[in-house]
Amino acid sequence: MSTHAARLITPDGGRGLPTPHQRRIRNGAAMPPGPSHHSPNGHLDSRRFRQVLGRFATGVVAITAVDPLDGQPCGLAANSFTSVSLDPPLVAFCVAYTSTSWPKVRGAKVVTVNVLSEDQQPVCAQMAAKGGDKFAGLEWTGSPGGNPVLDGALAWIDCAVEAEHPAGDHVIVVARVLQLDTYAEGGPLVFFRGAYGSFDGSSDEGAR
Ligand SMILES: Cc1cc2nc3c(=O)[nH]c(=O)nc-3n(C[C@H](O)[C@H](O)[C@H](O)COP(=O)(O)O)c2cc1C
Numbered sequence: 001m002s003t004h005a006a007r008l009i010t011p012d013g014g015r016g017l018p019t020p021h022q023r024r025i026r027n028g029a030a031m032p033p034g035p036s037h038h039s040p041n042g043h044l045d046s047r048r049f050r051q052v053l054g055r056f057a058t059g060v061v062a063i064t065a066v067d068p069l070d071g072q073p074c075g076l077a078a079n080s081f082t083s084v085s086l087d088p089p090l091v092a093f094c095v096a097y098t099s100t101s102w103p104k105v106r107g108a109k110v111v112t113v114n115v116l117s118e119d120q121q122p123v124c125a126q127m128a129a130k131g132g133d134k135f136a137g138l139e140w141t142g143s144p145g146g147n148p149v150l151d152g153a154l155a156w157i158d159c160a161v162e163a164e165h166p167a168g169d170h171v172i173v174v175a176r177v178l179q180l181d182t183y184a185e186g187g188p189l190v191f192f193r194g195a196y197g198s199f200d201g202s203s204d205e206g207a208r
Pocket of ligand 1: 060075076077078079080081093094095096098099100101102124125127128129130131191
């Protein structure tokens with residue numbers, strides 16, 4: 001992890017605002033400093049990084065394709081997915097350099113983002129497992145681009161990788177949307193503080 005990343009998540013966003021500890025001192029009684037979350041060489045503690053960033057709730061997707069080398073379905077679970085641009089239509093997600101499935105997915109002309117539903121936690125676990133047949137026992141149909149659309153997914157998005165930006169131990173993948181549609185009905189699979197949950201809210205599609 002770089003010191004650059006550490007700067008990015010300073011509590012005041014680099015604006016020089018007092019930290020909670022400093023505020024407590026200004027308000028009177030000086031409190032003892034809390035535990036340091038930086039290692040001696042100035043790098044952030046990875047557990048703390050996950051703990052803090054884990055408070056940002058996300059959905060979860062399964063990024064699927066058919067490996068052109070062996071014709072087998074391949075994929076991985078990801079919570080780093082986001083929409084990026086409407087014109088042109090772009091989405092993005094981040095992939096760890098350690099992923100063994102991404103090179104297979106990346107080899108396909110079209111990759112498919114499956115938005116997972118609250119009932120698909122076992123599917124998520126299967127797509128996140130390293131090794132083995134990730135599609136064993138899963139039902140799926142082919143997207144227009146020929147990739148797995150998993151039964152029960154809320155939506156699917158066929159896209160083509162447009163750019164890849166190295167970012168620390170991950171690569172930021174920007175992909176152009178080719179075709180997309182809603183699929184099954186239901187609530188989303190939510191990932192928050194390292195655990196799964198669901199969203200109990202009213203439908204507000206197209207409001208933004
Ligand atoms: C909820 C969840 C979210 C994940 N998000 C990402 C992600 O955004 N990027 C990523 O590279 N891996 C992510 N992973 C890990 C991958 O799904 C997978 O475990 C990893 O790529 C190792 O498998 P592989 O070697 O088959 O690629 C996530 C796993 C889970 C369970």
